[in-house]
Amino acid sequence: MVASVTRECSQLKRGVLELCILGLLRRTESYAFDIARQLTASYEPIVVSQGTVYPLLARLRRAGLVSATLRESPSGPARKYYRLTRKGNVVLDELILQWASFSRAVDSIIEDAGGDA
Amino acid sequence: MPAAMRSGGQRPPEAESYLRRLRRALRSAPASERQEIVDNVTAHIDAALDSTTCPEADIGRVLEELGTVDDIVAAATPNKKPSSAERDVLALVILELGGVVVPFVGWVIGVVLVWSSRTWSSAEKWVATLIVPGGCLASVVAWMFLPGSEACMIGAHAPNGSPLQEVCVKHGFVTPMWVRILVAVTLAAVSLATACALLRIGSRRRSHHDLHTIS
Numbered sequence A: 001m002v003a004s005v006t007r008e009c010s011q012l013k014r015g016v017l018e019l020c021i022l023g024l025l026r027r028t029e030s031y032a033f034d035i036a037r038q039l040t041a042s043y044e045p046i047v048v049s050q051g052t053v054y055p056l057l058a059r060l061r062r063a064g065l066v067s068a069t070l071r072e073s074p075s076g077p078a079r080k081y082y083r084l085t086r087k088g089n090v091v092l093d094e095l096i097l098q099w100a101s102f103s104r105a106v107d108s109i110i111e112d113a114g115g116d117a
Numbered sequence B: 001m002p003a004a005m006r007s008g009g010q011r012p013p014e015a016e017s018y019l020r021r022l023r024r025a026l027r028s029a030p031a032s033e034r035q036e037i038v039d040n041v042t043a044h045i046d047a048a049l050d051s052t053t054c055p056e057a058d059i060g061r062v063l064e065e066l067g068t069v070d071d072i073v074a075a076a077t078p079n080k081k082p083s084s085a086e087r088d089v090l091a092l093v094i095l096e097l098g099g100v101v102v103p104f105v106g107w108v109i110g111v112v113l114v115w116s117s118r119t120w121s122s123a124e125k126w127v128a129t130l131i132v133p134g135g136c137l138a139s140v141v142a143w144m145f146l147p148g149s150e151a152c153m154i155g156a157h158a159p160n161g162s163p164l165q166e167v168c169v170k171h172g173f174v175t176p177m178w179v180r181i182l183v184a185v186t187l188a189a190v191s192l193a194t195a196c197a198l199l200r201i202g203s204r205r206r207s208h209h210d211l212h213t214i215s
Helices: A002-027 A032-041 A050-062 A086-114 B013-025 B031-050 B055-066 B069-076 B085-101 B105-115 B122-130 B136-145 B177-212
Strands: A066-071 A079-084 B151-154 B166-169
Touching (some): A002 A050, A002 A086, A032 A079, A032 B031, A050 B055, A079 A086, B013 B069, B031 B055, B031 B069, B085 B136, B085 B177, B122 B177
16 A cells, blocks of 8 residues: 555656746756756655656757756856746646646645544 | 766766666667756766765765666656557567568568557567567478478379379478478467567556556
8 A cells, every 4th residue: 555655656746747847947047967956855855866857858858848058067067057948938837727726626635534644 | 979077087887887777778768868868867977976075985875866777767758658459469460470461561561560569669679570580471481491392293294104193303401391390380489479478568568557647
């Protein structure tokens, strides 16, 4: 049972990851390493394995939602910076709306169940 | 394109081995994505190691935080919906028997159908193509062309004029009948077993996909 809950949880997190990356990049452009670090730095990490962020970044770029630029770094080799494209902005707005109504629906269902736990 | 050298010196062997495995495992991902993923993971390892004082001691932790190569590959190809069972069965039937119905061309059509399926990995598609080339046609060809079948004909040209004398001519090395049967049956069996294995993989992948898709 616990294993199955953990698996469903990681599936859910993976689905939400796209929303989080786009959300991070709306605030400011970031380089890949920094994006991965921010997603694991919070109290409840969004991703467990930082490496799984990179395939998603590559896919978002291929879908035209983010763009990448190679820029010199003050220390070490050049870094690839990602930023939201106009298309990415539109998709993010849509995802935020969907997420809000989805989480409201989930909240309203589990609110009553919470008391029994 | 090989990854550039780390600014702080050489990467520990564990890191190089991890990157090699990642490159290999991502072979079926689109080329542009593959390069980008490998570049970013390489930059990640380098940046993480540059911020520590003892890269050799910390590489284990850095790779653990990155996740396994399988984790990254799974994220690179998530929830790819396998092709339908009917389509895959058709592809395998044509792969096996197409060449017998329309020699060679039928098998090529089967190969094209197998390679355009979303169900199998590249490695599995290579196995389907190469074991056995031609499908069941290989078995028929082996039967027909193994040397030494006797050439027999009814002796219309028998010199003494006696009617219906059968003349059989053997030339060169003669393959015993049991060898010909063994080769033909083995080729057909191996080819069909490969197709069955691919069918099983496909059905497992379809049920796995249905179980894990939240849509």
